[in-house]
Amino acid sequence: MNAALRLPPGGLAFVDIETTGGPAQRESITEIGIVQVDEDGVREWSSLVRPESRIPDYIQRLTGIDDDMVANAPGFAEIADAVFDRLDGRLFVAHNARFDHGHLRAAFRRAGLDIRPQVLCTVKLSRRLFPDHRRHSLDHLIERHGLAVAERHRALGDAHLLWQFWQKIHERFPPGHIAALVRELVGHPSLPPQLDPQQIADLPDSPGVYLFYGERGAGAAGTDDAARSGPGADSLPLYIGKSTRLRSRVLSHFAADHQSDRELSLSQQVRRIEWITTAGEIGALLKEAGLVKRLQPTHNRLLRRNRDLCAWRLATDMIGDWQLELVHAADLDxxxxxxxYGFFRSRREATHRLRALAREHALCPPLLGLDKHPQGTRCFDFQLKRCRGACHGGESPQAHALRLIEALHAMKVQHWPWPDAVGLREGTAIHVVDGWRWLGTATDEAMLADILEAGRPAFDLDVYKILVKAVQRLPVVRL
Structure with a gap:
């Protein structure tokens, strides 16, 4: 072994895996290859692995590994100890290491083992050593450094390419320079290799909203303080989040050790981060809700736009009897x-909740409009002893109505307590609100005048929930 090669304590393990293309949280590994390098020399090890699902055709064409080849291969649990012994105590080196390390960590957990090696990504290392080059895929490293290809897209073949790359860079750079870079990169193992570290360095640790963009994302970040421009209209983000400490929250996405497929997917796709600073937590919550509904990021499950928002309205008919009516946000203010009462995202949800309320409080479903039933006869729920008889005169309409009002009390919608728009002061900003609608956020009188002259947005349930709590926390300013 070249004497110029400086090895970390415990040595190196150059690692590559092949998978079915499935998520880390399932048995998707099909092959593992490891090249161990230490003071005793170089040793190679590999094994096919039986996954829990079939290998897609395109993966078979890429790797040459098909279902027949892995049919009699061991499951990961059967070789977990052997893999553990080859990795434990060594510097884990892989290309796009988050992928390989994430899949192996998840597989070890399922096998009842926990391994926490220091991890070095050769994509990151190549970017630091060769900043003038834009692309650092393994194919580009092969071409750029003249690496000898044996079996491309096979685990041991690709692991051996990384070992060759390690030798090539030691021929070109002083060992001390490489060792310093390795220490720095291993000390910051959580950033995806395709993400510019300068973006993380520029992130403020203040309240705001952050946007993750993928390969084709474009645009510019923004701030309520006008330090940057607004999010680009020509791109759609992968994910939008909020925090009172932007930098810490963004870093937490990349330090999740892939405990969810969503975090792993985000870390693999994100190419650029933008952010919008706000005056405080309420501003961040409101901005997040608005952006998610407008841009519809693929990874956001909550705060999505809902056009079927409805509620139960309790009113009296022409003869003074109480009755319930399902009304929609598009029809009423x-x-x-x-x-x-309520707020529901669909008629089905509203009906389901009212039926549950009827059973809980022994209310009569026909009188609530939930079932059709001949007037003056006993309903089906009465026969099951779930109704007190208001359907056939066993209970007075007034008594039934009082119990209905009592049952609905917990679902009462908060009434807007002011005649016009008010401002909620948060730091140097004022959130302008009218009828539980967020009209905008102003930082000066001109912005405030523009917001008050603009039209009102549609009623939004998520904004309503934010503002009901905000009016209890922030000073209210009459406008």
Missing amino acids: FGRRDDL
């Missing part, structure tokens, strides 16, 4: 009503 939800923010200023004092006779609404």
